[in-house]
Amino acid sequence: MANDPNALDAWFPPPPPNARALAVQWAQRLLASADFLVLDTETTGLGARDEIVQIAVVNKNGQTVLDSLVRPTIPIPYFVSTIHGITNAHVQDAPSFADLYPQLLQVFDGRPVVVFNAPFDRRMIQQSLAKHALPALDARAFECAMLAYSRYHGERRGRSYKRKSLKFACEHEGIHNNRAHWALNDCLVTLALVYVMAGG
Numbered sequence: 001m002a003n004d005p006n007a008l009d010a011w012f013p014p015p016p017p018n019a020r021a022l023a024v025q026w027a028q029r030l031l032a033s034a035d036f037l038v039l040d041t042e043t044t045g046l047g048a049r050d051e052i053v054q055i056a057v058v059n060k061n062g063q064t065v066l067d068s069l070v071r072p073t074i075p076i077p078y079f080v081s082t083i084h085g086i087t088n089a090h091v092q093d094a095p096s097f098a099d100l101y102p103q104l105l106q107v108f109d110g111r112p113v114v115v116f117n118a119p120f121d122r123r124m125i126q127q128s129l130a131k132h133a134l135p136a137l138d139a140r141a142f143e144c145a146m147l148a149y150s151r152y153h154g155e156r157r158g159r160s161y162k163r164k165s166l167k168f169a170c171e172h173e174g175i176h177n178n179r180a181h182w183a184l185n186d187c188l189v190t191l192a193l194v195y196v197m198a199g200g
Contacts (some may be wrong), residue, residue: 019151019161026148027198036060036112036143038194040186041121042084044076052097052128053086056183057107062191066107067184069094073131084181098132108137116166116190118144145190152197169193 030036042054051072057065069086071094081087115121122142129136149169150161157163166186170177175192179185 020154023148023152023197024200026143027194027196030112030114030143030194031060031198033060033112036114037065037107038114038187038191039121040115040183040190041124042086042181042183043080043124044072044074045080046120048127049074050124050127051131052124053091054084054183055100055104056187057113058184058187058191060191062188064184066100066103068100070100070128071096072128096132097128098134101129101132101134104137110138112141112143114143114145114190114194116145116186116193118142118146145193148197149193166190166193 037057037059039055039057041052041056043052044050051074052070053072053076054069056067059065069091071091073096076086076088076091125137146163146166150163153161153164153169153172155162155164164172166189167177167180169175170189170193173193173196175189175196177185177189
């Protein structure tokens with residue numbers, strides 16, 4: 001679940017002229033490293049008070065490192081449940097973000113974390129940490145696959161490139177996406193997109 005992908009121009013710098021080549025190099029660099037992770041979250045909404053209701057992490061080989069529902073401190077609105085399919089009943093017995101925190105510390109351990117829409121998921125993690133008065137996680141870097149893909153795809157939008165949704169990217173690149181807005185599935189298709197970009 002994420003913000004409108006075209007509302008992020010202020011967050012991202014203008015693209016370089018050789019943007020596609022740099023996107024390919026970015027993906028190749030990731031795949032050459034030993035320890036990067038791919039993360040996705042689902043949330044109660046998009047606002048400043050919203051929280052994570054599902055979090056998943058996979059490694060570069062697509063193996064599941066973490067996959068859990070999360071019990072938020074606020075209810076999940078019905079209209080949000082219609083998007084990701086997670087209801088209040090699903091999370092009522094799930095661990096809280098505080099319960100998962102020790103495991104998250106071990107998972108992150110300073111490693112780079114690839115997220116399709118990194119600004120959104122990073123903010124949601126920060127908000128969920130703040131709700132439980134928890135210190136920041138030691139993620140070496142949050143790397144944005146949506147930014148890389150916008151450069152790889154190359155559709156200009158003003159001074160930048162048009163942000164594309166994960167759904168669009170999967171359809172355009174022929175990646176099977178059978179359960180959109182489910183955190184583990186979104187991790188796996190984001191990883192597949194990294195492999196596509198690495199191929200040039």
